[in-house]
Amino acid sequence: MRTLVLGGTRSGKSARAEALLAGHDDVRRLTPAQAPALAAALLDDPDTPTLIDHLGHWPGDVEAVSAAIAAFRGDLVIVSVDTDDQAEANRAVAEVCEHVEFLVAGRIFTPSGAVAARTAPTPPAPPPAAPVPTPAAPTPASPTPADASGTALPDPTDAEVFDVIELPDEDVAEAARARLLTLTKPPNSLGRLEDLGVWIASCQGVCPPRPITDPQVVVFAGDHGVARDGVSAFPAEVTRQMVANIATGGAAINVLARRAGATVQVLDLSVDVDDADPHVARYKVRRGTGDLRRGEAMSLADARKAVAVGRAVADQLIDAGADLLIAGDMGIGNTTPAAVLTGTVTGKEPVVVVGRGTGIDDAGWIRKTAAIRDGLRHGRRHRHDPLSLLAAVAGPDLAAMAGFLAQSALRKTPAILDGMVVTSAALVANVLAPGAVAWWCAGHRSTEPAHGFALAELGLEPILDLSMRLGEGSGAATALPIVVDAVDIMIDMATFGEAGVDQA
Numbered sequence: 395m396r397t398l399v400l401g402g403t404r405s406g407k408s409a410r411a412e413a414l415l416a417g418h419d420d421v422r423r424l425t426p427a428q429a430p431a432l433a434a435a436l437l438d439d440p441d442t443p444t445l446i447d448h449l450g451h452w453p454g455d456v457e458a459v460s461a462a463i464a465a466f467r468g469d470l471v472i473v474s475v476d477t478d479d480q481a482e483a484n485r486a487v488a489e490v491c492e493h494v495e496f497l498v499a500g501r502i503f504t505p506s507g508a509v510a511a512r513t514a515p516t517p518p519a520p521p522p523a524a525p526v527p528t529p530a531a532p533t534p535a536s537p538t539p540a541d542a543s544g545t546a547l548p549d550p551t552d553a554e555v556f557d558v559i560e561l562p563d564e565d566v567a568e569a570a571r572a573r574l575l576t577l578t579k580p581p582n583s584l585g586r587l588e589d590l591g592v593w594i595a596s597c598q599g600v601c602p603p604r605p606i607t608d609p610q611v612v613v614f615a616g617d618h619g620v621a622r623d624g625v626s627a628f629p630a631e632v633t634r635q636m637v638a639n640i641a642t643g644g645a646a647i648n649v650l651a652r653r654a655g656a657t658v659q660v661l662d663l664s665v666d667v668d669d670a671d672p673h674v675a676r677y678k679v680r681r682g683t684g685d686l687r688r689g690e691a692m693s694l695a696d697a698r699k700a701v702a703v704g705r706a707v708a709d710q711l712i713d714a715g716a717d718l719l720i721a722g723d724m725g726i727g728n729t730t731p732a733a734v735l736t737g738t739v740t741g742k743e744p745v746v747v748v749g750r751g752t753g754i755d756d757a758g759w760i761r762k763t764a765a766i767r768d769g770l771r772h773g774r775r776h777r778h779d780p781l782s783l784l785a786a787v788a789g790p791d792l793a794a795m796a797g798f799l800a801q802s803a804l805r806k807t808p809a810i811l812d813g814m815v816v817t818s819a820a821l822v823a824n825v826l827a828p829g830a831v832a833w834w835c836a837g838h839r840s841t842e843p844a845h846g847f848a849l850a851e852l853g854l855e856p857i858l859d860l861s862m863r864l865g866e867g868s869g870a871a872t873a874l875p876i877v878v879d880a881v882d883i884m885i886d887m888a889t890f891g892e893a894g895v896d897q898a
């Protein structure tokens with residue numbers, strides 16, 4: 395537990411800090427004189443309960459010290475004076491502390507503004523960001539879902555094993571580039587529309603490409619154990635409520651997909667309800683997840699089942715004629731596991747992959763960063779084993795998305811990626827099925843910071859950048875009409891010869 399105790403001079407900070415560590419008899423004390431060696435001292439021994447009184451002014455060293463604080467495992471209390479000079483350092487340190495307290499005249503204020511007891515011996519528990527009810531403990535998956543439609547869970551044997559992913563057809567790409575030069579426009583004047591047309595032609599293996607006639611959106615829904623602890627601005631019930639909203643056509647994804655001519659279905663992989671619509675829950679793996687902070691989101695068997703579901707759903711849609719796939723997400727708290735997946739695969743620190751999600755406040759941000767940090771500790775152990783990684787820190791919804799996207803590539807069917815949640819699953823899918831990324835484009839850039847790292851890792855440049863941060867597949871569905879336009883350009887534009895227009 396890391397606590398930053400801020401205040402003016404003689405505000406009671408030091409007494410409060412001593413009280414916070416009163417339960418330990420072996421407290422190490424670091425003073426401003428040790429400032430240059432502070433990071434090293436913390437990194438050398440990240441377990442002994444430590445008091446830093448007070449945080450000196452160390453220009454240029456802010457990053458190293460806050461990284462060392464972030465990596466500290468034992469109880470750590472940092473006292474700092476709240477002055478302009480210290481503002482930058484205080485902000486950096488606050489970002490990596492679970493608790494921040496402000497002392498005024500011996501009174502303790504927490505970031506939510508609540509007044510706590512005078513010099514209480516233990517820090518107050520963080521207030522939940524929203525009234526999040528305690529859900530029932532996650533139950534193991536039923537071997538066969540109670541399902542009105544009679545659809546059984548697909549066979550999970552070897553769900554994580556993929557054949558070699560082939561590249562889209564480079565000869566067709568070449569032919570498509572040549573065709574674009576014959577169309578009645580200056581060369582390359584349609585910019586990225588031209589690249590997208592070439593890409594779809596090479597995915598389809600035919601030039602000109604066939605029109606996109608059956609795009610399909612699948613929203614993968616699930617709850618997350620970590621959402622019990624105030625990492626979202628919304629209560630966990632919203633997952634089930636939004637699943638119903640998507641099923642009846644009232645969500646943003648329904649509106650955007652309709653405009654683009656795409657069909658939407660929502661699948662409950664792991665929503666924490668016992669009265670789910672049997673059709674929506676026909677592939678349900680379990681209710682909710684365990685705690686990603688302990689690396690126990692679900693069992694390997696559940697991860698395998700979920701990957702198998704994603705793959706089977708992609709297969710069914712492609713077999714029925716789908717010519718473009720979009721995955722969407724619905725699950726309160728899911729930007730936390732998504733940040734853990736992204737941080738693990740891209741090797742980034744918690745403070746850079748954390749985002750505001752649905753709009754959490756500063757106290758929630760601190761809790762979320764701490765949860766991501768704990769998740770990353772487990773994630774990093776499974777960095778090279780995508781199935782174990784999904785089991786430790788993700789959930790059935792994200793695992794099914796990864797299976798769905800990897801299968802789209804195996805089946806040579808293009809997919810448009812959505813925001814940071816879906817793209818975190820895509821990162822894992824590209825480890826499961828190396829090269830799968832060649833079959834995907836990025837619909838948009840979400841405002842979530844982790845999304846930028848994920849896109850860079852995949853080498854994808856998003857089509858749109860509209861400051862969206864919703865999920866559900868909404869960014870991909872917004873980009874879909876542009877991909878359709880790119881294909882129609884390749885098909886319908888007249889050539890210079892056909893139109894009798896002179897070339898340069």
Ligand SMILES: Cc1cc2ncn([C@H]3O[C@H](COP(=O)(O)O)[C@@H](O)[C@H]3O)c2cc1C
Nearest residue numbers: 626628723724725726727728729751752865
């Ligand atoms: C009404 C509503 C509709 C949504 N549609 C997608 N999300 C998105 O926001 C949630 C992730 O953010 P966080 O990690 O902060 O909870 C997920 O449910 C995601 O699908 C929604 C969230 C809400 C509240």
Ligand SMILES: O=C(O)c1cccnc1
Nearest residue numbers: 813814815840863864865
């Ligand atoms: O970019 C996303 O996918 C996203 C952002 C915020 C909330 N839910 C999803």
